[in-house]
Amino acid sequence: MIQSYLTVSVILFCLGIVGVISRRNVFTVFMSIELMLNAANLSFVALARLHESMDGHVLALMVMAVAAAEAALALAVVILLHKHKGKLDTNVFSLLKG
Amino acid sequence: MEHNVTFLGYIPILPLIGAAVLGLLHVGTCTRKPIHEKIYGVFACIGPLLSFVLALRVFFTLKGMPEEARYLTQEAFTWFQVGDLNISMGFLADPLSSLMLLFVTLIGSLIHIYSIGYMSGDKNFGKFFAYLNLFLGSMLVLVLGDSPVVMFVGWEGVGLCSYLLISFYCEDTDNVLAGNKAFIVNRIGDLGFVLGMGFLFWAIGAQGFDFMSLKANAHVLAPGVALTVCLLLFVGATGKSAQIPLYVWLPDAMAGPTPVSALIHAATMVTAGVYMVARFSFIYAHVPLAGEIVAWVGILTALLAAIFGMFQDDIKKVLAYSTVSQLGYMFAGVGVAAYSAGIFHVFTHAFFKALLFLGAGAVIYAMHHEQNIWKMGGLKKKMPKTYITMLIGALALAGCPPFAGFFSKDEILFSALATGHYGIWIVGVLVAGMTAYYTFRMIFVVFHGEPRDQEAYDHAHEAPAVMTVPLIILAVGALCAGFLNLPAIFGGHQQVSHWLAPSLTEHHPHASLFVEIIAIGASVLAFVIGIRAAYKRFGAGAEEPQFQGFAKFAYHKFYVDELYDAVFVQPYKRIGDAIRKTIEPSVTDGPVTLAAKVYMIAGAAFKVFQVGYVRVYALYMIIGLSVMSLLLSQSLN
Amino acid sequence: MFADGLFILFTVFAVVGAAGLVLFKHPMNGAMSFVVTLIALAGLYALLNAKLIFAIQLIVYAGAIMSLIIFIIMFLNIQEEDLPAEEGRFKYLIGGVIVVAPVGMLLTKAVNSLPGSEATIAGAGFGGVKEVGVKLFTEWLLPFEIVSILLLVSLVGAVVLAGKRGTNK
Numbered sequence: 009m010i011q012s013y014l015t016v017s018v019i020l021f022c023l024g025i026v027g028v029i030s031r032r033n034v035f036t037v038f039m040s041i042e043l044m045l046n047a048a049n050l051s052f053v054a055l056a057r058l059h060e061s062m063d064g065h066v067l068a069l070m071v072m073a074v075a076a077a078e079a080a081l082a083l084a085v086v087i088l089l090h091k092h093k094g095k096l097d098t099n100v101f102s103l104l105k106g
Numbered sequence: 107m108e109h110n111v112t113f114l115g116y117i118p119i120l121p122l123i124g125a126a127v128l129g130l131l132h133v134g135t136c137t138r139k140p141i142h143e144k145i146y147g148v149f150a151c152i153g154p155l156l157s158f159v160l161a162l163r164v165f166f167t168l169k170g171m172p173e174e175a176r177y178l179t180q181e182a183f184t185w186f187q188v189g190d191l192n193i194s195m196g197f198l199a200d201p202l203s204s205l206m207l208l209f210v211t212l213i214g215s216l217i218h219i220y221s222i223g224y225m226s227g228d229k230n231f232g233k234f235f236a237y238l239n240l241f242l243g244s245m246l247v248l249v250l251g252d253s254p255v256v257m258f259v260g261w262e263g264v265g266l267c268s269y270l271l272i273s274f275y276c277e278d279t280d281n282v283l284a285g286n287k288a289f290i291v292n293r294i295g296d297l298g299f300v301l302g303m304g305f306l307f308w309a310i311g312a313q314g315f316d317f318m319s320l321k322a323n324a325h326v327l328a329p330g331v332a333l334t335v336c337l338l339l340f341v342g343a344t345g346k347s348a349q350i351p352l353y354v355w356l357p358d359a360m361a362g363p364t365p366v367s368a369l370i371h372a373a374t375m376v377t378a379g380v381y382m383v384a385r386f387s388f389i390y391a392h393v394p395l396a397g398e399i400v401a402w403v404g405i406l407t408a409l410l411a412a413i414f415g416m417f418q419d420d421i422k423k424v425l426a427y428s429t430v431s432q433l434g435y436m437f438a439g440v441g442v443a444a445y446s447a448g449i450f451h452v453f454t455h456a457f458f459k460a461l462l463f464l465g466a467g468a469v470i471y472a473m474h475h476e477q478n479i480w481k482m483g484g485l486k487k488k489m490p491k492t493y494i495t496m497l498i499g500a501l502a503l504a505g506c507p508p509f510a511g512f513f514s515k516d517e518i519l520f521s522a523l524a525t526g527h528y529g530i531w532i533v534g535v536l537v538a539g540m541t542a543y544y545t546f547r548m549i550f551v552v553f554h555g556e557p558r559d560q561e562a563y564d565h566a567h568e569a570p571a572v573m574t575v576p577l578i579i580l581a582v583g584a585l586c587a588g589f590l591n592l593p594a595i596f597g598g599h600q601q602v603s604h605w606l607a608p609s610l611t612e613h614h615p616h617a618s619l620f621v622e623i624i625a626i627g628a629s630v631l632a633f634v635i636g637i638r639a640a641y642k643r644f645g646a647g648a649e650e651p652q653f654q655g656f657a658k659f660a661y662h663k664f665y666v667d668e669l670y671d672a673v674f675v676q677p678y679k680r681i682g683d684a685i686r687k688t689i690e691p692s693v694t695d696g697p698v699t700l701a702a703k704v705y706m707i708a709g710a711a712f713k714v715f716q717v718g719y720v721r722v723y724a725l726y727m728i729i730g731l732s733v734m735s736l737l738l739s740q741s742l743n
Numbered sequence: 744m745f746a747d748g749l750f751i752l753f754t755v756f757a758v759v760g761a762a763g764l765v766l767f768k769h770p771m772n773g774a775m776s777f778v779v780t781l782i783a784l785a786g787l788y789a790l791l792n793a794k795l796i797f798a799i800q801l802i803v804y805a806g807a808i809m810s811l812i813i814f815i816i817m818f819l820n821i822q823e824e825d826l827p828a829e830e831g832r833f834k835y836l837i838g839g840v841i842v843v844a845p846v847g848m849l850l851t852k853a854v855n856s857l858p859g860s861e862a863t864i865a866g867a868g869f870g871g872v873k874e875v876g877v878k879l880f881t882e883w884l885l886p887f888e889i890v891s892i893l894l895l896v897s898l899v900g901a902v903v904l905a906g907k908r909g910t911n912k
Contacts, residue, residue: 010857011855012750012754013787014857015851015854015855016754018847018850018851018854019758019761020758020780021847021850022846022850023758023761023764023765025728025839025843025846026765026836026839026840027764027765028721029721029724029728029843030721030765030832030835030836030838030839031721031765031829031832032721032827032829033768033773033827035773035812036764036767036773037721038812039764039770039773039777039812040765043777046780046781049784049796050784050787050788053787053788053791056791056793057792057865060865060869062869062870062874063878063883065793065795066875066878066879068793068796069795069879070883070890074893076803076808076894077893077896077897079808079811080900081897081901081904083901083905084900084901084904084905086819087818087819087904087905088904090819096770096821096825096826096827097827098719098721098827099719099827101718102717103718725842728846729842731846732842732844733845735845735849735850736845736849738849739845739849739852742849742852742856
């Protein structure tokens with residue numbers, strides 16, 4: 009039964025990866041990352057239930073706090089990006105091009 | 107008796123600290139208003155004077171020990187350890203080094219004091235004293251080093267200071283070139299020293315590479331190896347002590363300030379080679395052939411330099427060649443296994459040659475940096491103190507009894523005669539006459555006769571007390587130092603030779619009274635003939651001669667510099683040029699540029715993957731993860 | 744069983760919402776479907792007896808963070824023409840799925856190889872606010888404090904980044 013939860017977590021995580029590598033929209037990419045964090049959270053909570061220890065819950069809390077911090081910063085960056093380039097395309101930023 | 111002491115290390119360290127302090131003071135203030143010269147002077151003299159006091163302490167401590175066990179050691183720290191080679195930063199004071207210590211620190215201190223007067227007004231006053239202190243510290247490391255390696259540290263240190271001080275007036279290109287010449291010529295000698303050390307270590311270094319262990323193991327050296335070691339070490343000595351064929355740098359080294367010439371290029375550093383040969387006497391004593399070569403090189407250098415010295419017109423060049431000549435005597439002395447005679451000559455020579463140089467410095471100072479003796483004359487009346495002290499120095503140099511030089515030189519010539527080296531003896535007596543001639547040629551031209559340059563003469567004046575007092579002290583030394591080693595024929599006991607005996611491996615030759623009288627008589631006769639010839643020629647005032655024939659040849663120093671330039675320097679330059687033009691572009695640069703090109707091509711190939719989109723980089727990561735997953739899936743069953 | 748039915752329901756909602764996030768072109772639509780996923784996840788947390796996490800998921804995630812994202816999307820007033828073209832979007836998505844498939848398979852395999860366990864009855868206090876709080880403020884105190892510093896830093900960073908005025912306008 010815990011396996012079912014973990015499988016859901018895996019599916020969500022893979023969908024997150026697909027979102028990150030396939031999409032160009034900044035918001036979608038960002039939310040895909042959030043999706044991956046959530047998938048991780050789900051596995052934490054599921055395993056906490058399995059072991060009946062609440063450390064997993066605390067860890068999930070931490071992940072959420074980090075996600076909140078990340079959201080604040082990432083959205084600030086998105087605003088800047090939009091201000092400077094007027095676009096929401098991750099391909100605009102290709103300064104690392106060799 | 108306790109042989110381990112802790113105060114030996116302070117002797118070199120004190121001047122080194124002084125050098126650091128002075129150097130920092132100079133660097134800190136050279137862009138701003140310079141600090142007062144008196145401050146520099148005081149700081150500069152503290153280190154050497156304290157070292158002198160410590161040297162006295164070393165001397166008296168040694169004196170209180172039984173004769174056969176007179177040595178003090180200090181092991182400061184282990185410097186490095188590679189395989190069998192265990193080198194500690196150790197110091198050794200035995201009778202030999204204590205004698206060197208005494209006169210190096212004494213004369214060093216006097217010259218520091220003198221320099222306060224001589225260098226006053228120079229804008230690099232602080233730098234000068236920093237170098238001078240550094241030199242003294244290095245020289246003391248050289249003298250006190252308890253192994254060839256520590257000695258070599260001091261050896262290189264004094265070489266460096268010599269270079270720095272020769273090119274001290276670095277605004278003038280000639281001075282810088284002279285410094286370069288000294289440094290490069292010394293490198294050749296140093297290579298010999300290093301190779302000699304290497305051979306020595308290879309042969310007997312495994313049981314300890316300090317002088318005491320080497321001395322204990324010297325008897326197992328194979329004769330061939332011993333000869334090689336001796337000759338290689340002697341190459342080092344010819345570089346540092348200006349012997350044939352490497353003597354060419356010393357006359358040029360007179361480009362430095364006169365106190366430097368006195369301290370480094372007359373009294374102390376150039377005698378390091380003699381000291382080194384005496385230090386290694388335990389090897390040289392086993393190889394008579396090496397001693398023979400050393401003696402002949404020495405006496406021929408003495409002859410050559412004396413010939414040059416007779417025709418120079420620069421007061422410092424005359425003294426420089428006389429230094430080379432006297433160094434030749436010292437090598438002749440140590441070459442015929444009369445180590446104590448050689449070292450004793452080092453000792454007395456330090457006094458009278460420092461005295462002569464400092465006197466010459468006072469003359470140059472009075473004549474506003476005029477060094478040509480043909481522009482001087484009649485200075486006797488203007489500078490009586492300088493005249494008298496220099497006269498004493500000249501008499502000592504010329505070997506007039508009972509001045510210091512007579513006894514030491516006579517000791518060497520007597521040893522040569524007594525050990526059957528008649529050729530060396532004859533040349534030595536000849537050189538003694540020439541020495542008297544050129545020394546008094548200088549004295550007569552500079553101090554006697556009529557002034558040749560009236561205007562300069564009118565401005566000439568006696569040097570200040572800070573310069574004359576060291577002169578007087580040195581004059582006393584030049585007058586009396588000889589009595590320390592009074593031979594038995596004059597009722598003396600040869601204290602210096604006895605003092606040095608435990609450090610040296612030598613056998614005093616026993617000769618009949620007749621031989622001794624012949625040796626002394628020949629020396630005195632040579633002196634009288636030389637001085638008489640000089641008096642006839644220059645006593646009553648002479649004009650600058652125009653050199654012809656052999657004299658011209660000698661005036662130009664037999665064109666040895668030009669010969670070296672043509673034989674060694676120019677071909678070397680041309681070979682270098684040829685290599686740069688032909689081999690370097692293809693052979694050396696080829697692989698380098700090839701490697702660069704390979705990387706450029708590889709870079710261009712890999713550049714394709716650097717698309718610059720972040721998500722593509724994420725994709726690469728995921729692809730890697732996928733491949734790993736595929737592999738892991740195989741094993742996870 | 745009722746719980747199994749709920750599990751299937753939430754799972755379907757979560758996966759469909761996530762797929763919607765990845766597929767929708769407009770970020771607004773994606774955000775709305777992501778909210779569905781988050782709420783469904785909250786339901787799954789509830790099924791796992793994680794009461795505190797359930798509440799926080801709803802309040803902080805589905806509430807605060809998502810409303811912040813949606814607020815920014817609306818604030819930027821994104822029009823259809825502002826969006827990246829993304830012509831071959833579905834091609835890329837299929838390619839992405841192919842690339843990720845081995846990872847997913849490995850993870851699934853790993854999950855299934857875990858020792859099977861039947862649901863036990865969790866203790867009365869499991870996942871409650873008090874219990875998690877005690878854990879948080881005793882064993883996890885230092886990480887907790889570090890996270891608080893992290894939040895402060897990100898707060899300052901966000902202000903500095905987004906708060907620049909008149910730099911490029």
